[in-house]
Amino acid sequence: xxxxxxxxIEELKDVKPRPEWVVLTKAKILGPEYIxxxxxxxxxxxxxxxxxxxxxxxxxxxxxxxxxxxxxxxPGDPLYxxxxxxxxxxxxxxxxxxxPKANIELASKRLEELGQIAKNNQSRRLAPAISEFQTNVAxxxxxxxxxxxxxxxxxxxxxxxxxxxxxEENKRRVEAxxxxxxxxxxxxxxxxxxxxxxxxxxxxxxxxxxxxxTLEQARExxxxxxxxxxxxxxxxxxx
Amino acid sequence: MSDSSRxxxxxxxxxxxxxxxxxxFLKVGSQEIAEDLCSETxxxxxxxxxxxxxxxxxxxxxxxxxxxxxxxxxxxxxxNLVVDYYRKKxxxxxxxxxxxxEEIIDPSQDIAETALLNADVDAVRQVLQDLPxxxxxxxxxxxxxxxxxxxxxxxxGRTEEAVRVLLHRALKxxxxxxxxx
Numbered sequence: 001x002x003x004x005x006x007x008x009i010e011e012l013k014d015v016k017p018r019p020e021w022v023v024l025t026k027a028k029i030l031g032p033e034y035i036x037x038x039x040x041x042x043x044x045x046x047x048x049x050x051x052x053x054x055x056x057x058x059x060x061x062x063x064x065x066x067x068x069x070x071x072x073x074x075p076g077d078p079l080y081x082x083x084x085x086x087x088x089x090x091x092x093x094x095x096x097x098x099x100p101k102a103n104i105e106l107a108s109k110r111l112e113e114l115g116q117i118a119k120n121n122q123s124r125r126l127a128p129a130i131s132e133f134q135t136n137v138a139x140x141x142x143x144x145x146x147x148x149x150x151x152x153x154x155x156x157x158x159x160x161x162x163x164x165x166x167x168e169e170n171k172r173r174v175e176a177x178x179x180x181x182x183x184x185x186x187x188x189x190x191x192x193x194x195x196x197x198x199x200x201x202x203x204x205x206x207x208x209x210x211x212x213x214t215l216e217q218a219r220e221x222x223x224x225x226x227x228x229x230x231x232x233x234x235x236x237x238x239x
Numbered sequence: 240m241s242d243s244s245r246x247x248x249x250x251x252x253x254x255x256x257x258x259x260x261x262x263x264f265l266k267v268g269s270q271e272i273a274e275d276l277c278s279e280t281x282x283x284x285x286x287x288x289x290x291x292x293x294x295x296x297x298x299x300x301x302x303x304x305x306x307x308x309x310x311x312x313x314x315x316x317x318x319n320l321v322v323d324y325y326r327k328k329x330x331x332x333x334x335x336x337x338x339x340x341e342e343i344i345d346p347s348q349d350i351a352e353t354a355l356l357n358a359d360v361d362a363v364r365q366v367l368q369d370l371p372x373x374x375x376x377x378x379x380x381x382x383x384x385x386x387x388x389x390x391x392x393x394x395x396g397r398t399e400e401a402v403r404v405l406l407h408r409a410l411k412x413x414x415x416x417x418x419x420x
Contacts, residue, residue, distance in 0.1 A: 006410075008363045011360040012363065012367070017260040017274065017277065018274075025277075028278070029281055030248065081274045084275075124361075127269070128272075131268065132269065139327075
């Protein structure tokens, strides 16, 4: 009995990292001359002729191609971590005021990937994709919560509202496929605060009759928990 | 940093990359997150290795630099990163065995045996991921990484006897949870 259990556990020895990731990570830490590894890719030494400039250019072109190819990768694909690396690199250049919007867009992307995985019926990839989404949501919730309640950068706020609306729609779409993404309570709370804040900011403005009606509808959407519709109405009222 | 230091760390990398990756993956259950945390583990390992070598150089040029027990160091870094990851994520699956409520359902031998035979490796992985942290560690180190009790005792800061008892309990809880799946 115990032996059967141990045999099952030992099967987990088959869990191994992707060889190309192992090689790239080693090169990233120790330098490109370590791109070849005896343990993981003896064949790569033959492919990449590091001593020759020509071979170096070919390698760069290959890597560039790989990065481009990685843009459509889904969680579980060999190139997915490259896609994430590229995204991290891009987010390093985003200003603090645009960061929440950028993070919401990334979370939206994760939901699109989830939808794609569900469409392809790749159920084994659902768990890692959901986990990716939750990680993104945790980070953007922090950004939203940290946002100043008196932010006067209307362009940034409008961008956030637009991105949040898109995220809400993607979330609904994915949930309609029967996928429970979970872990979004804090995010919903942050969006709720965002909507409340924008509604109260607009309340103090001089509003036309039509705008007052729209604002009232936004309040009702908010009460009903329909954040997507509330955000849409707020957008309509923004200059 | 000298080429020889890089070569030494490259050997450490080759020796431990599979083990550390697997250790993290079995705790987080996601390839992407495991890759991120594993890269960070080795990056920190390399930084610590460089720092230690620099200090040793300053003390004595002829002293052969080395990192004491790199495996233990890397496992400790990986473990801390996993704990941080779950803390940032806002949930706390890292539970120490001492504080875990041991709701061990004691299924009959037959039911447990059948459940075990039917369990696929993914189910074992998922149940393992839900175990208290110390239970996960002792099972991974003993039955997956193949460490002996003395090595595990050093990693966990316990006696060998305590590790044997912990492993026995961990397997019992794992079996029980698999049976109730």
